[in-house]
Amino acid sequence: MSDLAHIRLFATHPHGCSYLANEEATTVFVDPNQKIDAHLxxxxxxxxxxRSGKHLYRPHCQSCKACVAARVPVKAFKPDRKQRKCWNRNADLAVSSSLGINTDEHYELYARYIEERHADGDMYPPSRDQYSSFLTREWGVTExxxxxxQGRLVAVAVTDCMKNGYSAVYTFFDPTEERRSLGVYAVLWQIELTRRLNLDSVYLGYWIKHCSKMSYKTQYRPLELLIDNRWVRIN
Incomplete structure (x- = not known):
């Protein structure tokens, strides 16, 4: 099915926004019974x-339009000086693709990351159930x-391979490895992977201008933002 008009959507009740103080958020979800494949x-x-776990969602707030979908057009992407240095600094890392992360090694890295980097967020405290449901492998597209x-796991990037590019779902890493800027490196790696496969874009989720946790996305240029249902390129 490609006609989105025939897809049922469900909306949450307004609730406190996780990103902006004093704002109410409403989210719409695709019908959980909808059959999803890579094309849809x-x-x-x-x-x-x-995507979050098994759910596909989009903000649908009544009084706020701060959440703006963002993607990197990989063929036009030009790394800046800091990004080039980050890429070179991590050249010693071995990168491979795994079919699953349901091991103690993976979970312990995730738990340390949440506890040290996001103790003020919705995913604190971490738990096995939350970890599995949030980063579940869906629809045969997740890597x-x-x-x-040197064999020690320092970062994991959860990413979905779609027909039009990759969606950077979530990255977690060793919080003691600050010098490496592993979050940046994971995005750069996904950009390069997307380019190698001759796909179009890396989807970074939502950019929020007045949220410091989301502001990093504008560091990848050019960037495309979905404004009034049209992708607009920002150089």
């Missing part, structure tokens, strides 16, 4: 939908990129 997932991503330093 790609089409929904073009309309600003994002887990492992970054290892």
């Amino acid at each position: 997932y790609s089409t929904l991503s073009e309309s600003g939908f994002r 887990y990129l492992e970054f290892r330093d």
